Amino acid sequence: MQIYQPMLYVGLGGTGCRVGAELERRLREELCGPDGTELQHRMQGKNFLPYQLPSCLQFVYADLSEDEFGALERRVVPDPEYLPAAERTMHLVRELVPHHDTGRGGGGEARTQGDSRRAGASPRRDRRARRRAQ
Numbered sequence: 673m674q675i676y677q678p679m680l681y682v683g684l685g686g687t688g689c690r691v692g693a694e695l696e697r698r699l700r701e702e703l704c705g706p707d708g709t710e711l712q713h714r715m716q717g718k719n720f721l722p723y724q725l726p727s728c729l730q731f732v733y734a735d736l737s738e739d740e741f742g743a744l745e746r747r748v749v750p751d752p753e754y755l756p757a758a759e760r761t762m763h764l765v766r767e768l769v770p771h772h773d774t775g776r777g778g779g780g781e782a783r784t785q786g787d788s789r790r791a792g793a794s795p796r797r798d799r800r801a802r803r804r805a806q
Contacts (some may be wrong), residue, residue, distance in 0.1 A: 673702045678728040678740050691734045693747035696762070700749065708754065723749050724757035734765035741766070746786050 673690060683692030700723050704711045708722035715726070741764050748758045 675703075675726065675728060678730075680730045680732065683731070683735075685731045686737065686740055689735055689744050690747075690790055692731055692733060693727060693744050696725075696748045696758070699725060699729060700758075708750075708757075721754070721757035721760075723754040727760045730761050730763070732763045732765065734768060736768050738766065 681692050681695060683689040700708075703725060704723050711724070711726070712718075712720045712722065718728075731748075733741070735741065744764075745755060745758070745762075746752070748762060749755055
């Protein structure tokens with residue numbers, strides 16, 4: 673297999689992460705061989721780890737569930753001892769859930785601080801009400 677251009681895979685959510693992990697695993701199998709050293713032999717002097725992909729292949733994974741990342745790390749390399757090789761091209765976006773309350777009423781303060789309109793009132797409805805008042 674030859675690589676002709678850089679590739680960035682962005683996996684969003686559970687399915688996006690699983691598809692990306694499968695792609696990453698298959699690229700590793702194809703480029704690194706069954707023992708993980710084929711790419712080391714082809715690219716001598718680059719100090720590749722076993723099962724390490726070239727830096728032109730990058731994977732970014734984002735999920736709200738932290739549990740998904742643990743399963744993801746087990747899927748991309750044949751054994752956890754090779755995880756340092758995967759971490760060179762795999763990036764996990766963590767802590768996507770906001771730390772503050774964004775539920776009902778959570779945005780009300782922000783909305784009323786710089787905006788004198790009633791929360792939830794559309795600008796069109798406000799214009800009509802002003803016209804009737806005149």
